Amino acid sequence: MIFGIVIALVGMAALAWGFRFAGQAITGNTPRFRDMPFGVAYGYVLGVLLLAWLVWAYIQGRSADPLIANKFFFLRIAVEGFLIFAVAAWLFRLLGRSVGTAWSRKMFRSMPLTASFGILTILIYATFAIFAGLIAPYGQEQILPGVAANIVPGGDPALGGDPAFLFGTDQIGRDILSRLIYGAQNTVGIAFATTVLAFLLGGTFGFLAATLGGWLDQVLSRMVDVLMAIPSLIFALLLMTIASVWAPQLGIPLTVFMVVIIAVIDSTRVYRLARAVGQNIVVMDYIEAAKLRGEGLGYLVFKEILPNATAPLLAEFGLRFCFVFLTIAALSFLGVGIQPPLADWGTMVRDLGGFVNYAQFAPLAATAPLLAAGAIALLTVAVNFVVDWMLHRSSGLKE
Numbered sequence: 001m002i003f004g005i006v007i008a009l010v011g012m013a014a015l016a017w018g019f020r021f022a023g024q025a026i027t028g029n030t031p032r033f034r035d036m037p038f039g040v041a042y043g044y045v046l047g048v049l050l051l052a053w054l055v056w057a058y059i060q061g062r063s064a065d066p067l068i069a070n071k072f073f074f075l076r077i078a079v080e081g082f083l084i085f086a087v088a089a090w091l092f093r094l095l096g097r098s099v100g101t102a103w104s105r106k107m108f109r110s111m112p113l114t115a116s117f118g119i120l121t122i123l124i125y126a127t128f129a130i131f132a133g134l135i136a137p138y139g140q141e142q143i144l145p146g147v148a149a150n151i152v153p154g155g156d157p158a159l160g161g162d163p164a165f166l167f168g169t170d171q172i173g174r175d176i177l178s179r180l181i182y183g184a185q186n187t188v189g190i191a192f193a194t195t196v197l198a199f200l201l202g203g204t205f206g207f208l209a210a211t212l213g214g215w216l217d218q219v220l221s222r223m224v225d226v227l228m229a230i231p232s233l234i235f236a237l238l239l240m241t242i243a244s245v246w247a248p249q250l251g252i253p254l255t256v257f258m259v260v261i262i263a264v265i266d267s268t269r270v271y272r273l274a275r276a277v278g279q280n281i282v283v284m285d286y287i288e289a290a291k292l293r294g295e296g297l298g299y300l301v302f303k304e305i306l307p308n309a310t311a312p313l314l315a316e317f318g319l320r321f322c323f324v325f326l327t328i329a330a331l332s333f334l335g336v337g338i339q340p341p342l343a344d345w346g347t348m349v350r351d352l353g354g355f356v357n358y359a360q361f362a363p364l365a366a367t368a369p370l371l372a373a374g375a376i377a378l379l380t381v382a383v384n385f386v387v388d389w390m391l392h393r394s395s396g397l398k399e
Helices: 002-026 038-061 066-071 073-098 102-109 113-130 176-212 214-228 232-250 254-281 285-292 297-308 310-333 345-351 353-358 363-395
Strands: none
Touching (some): 038 066, 073 102, 073 113, 073 363, 113 176, 113 363, 176 254, 176 310, 214 254, 232 254, 232 310, 254 297, 297 310, 310 345, 310 363, 345 363
16 A cells, blocks of 8 residues: 555656656746746646546446446535536626626626635525525424435435435434525524624724723733633533523523624634724824814724724624634534524534435435535635635735
């Protein structure tokens, strides 16, 4: 095994040297190949070989032999999904360049394909979250009468599937497709509300600390330092475990405790950013001029500081949303997050994990937990694409 890896690395090194030498000879020793480092040439060769392997593996995934096709099933789905989303993002950007206001058309003309993909994905998630009650064929907590539990996804009766339930049913007979749709409403909606609360807390105290300074700045900053010193997921898990005991006694849903706990923990990061940005703004001349005019604290924060801090705060909002979203999914997976009967992707990954046992001989039947996990990953990637584009625009960098 090790010997084969060494031979492969040496062979790729020889191909990289040959690629660079051939490029120099064919192009008359142009700067592109003359100044090309060996590592760059090696990277080109490695990229071509990986692309060739990907094409070969995709062809294997389309094989007529089920044993061969099953081995590359998920890779084939990933490749096809990537191509479909790439085309959809390109068409969405093309539509945005020709439809809408002058400002939106200009924005789409300067938008990279990754940002277009991110915005399109976010819009799709928002549509499912808002109109889940109209899109889902069944209720999120509806146990279907006369329908068996644990129907295998894929609709193949030979494997325990049902054509009427292509995504199968869970352990108590609820439609998985409906719960996936409602999961967008619950997981994404609660994550968005939690992020908004975190920004209200962190942004307000951060701007106050930057504007007033003195003892208030010192007290708030030291409190934030203490909270940030504790690993956030472990701290949230500890507090949620305590809250799970208090919630029934107080008659307050555990989800409310979760929103408050995660918002407070994540507001510390927002506080740090708002305070740093605010301190750079309060020393500007127009802030001093506003103070000399006798403007109050509210005017300084909302009319002077906040408008000039919008770009970094919007970018941070996207990043915080991703972290909050993943934290909620992790807590739900551990059993202390969003509580039944509400549908939640983290809980679905845990509850439907048994379907993964079908992956070797019936990959389609193993997709139930992977769909929930994929929904989490896809939204995280999409939001990060949009955040990267927003940071690029706000920094003033040009392509």
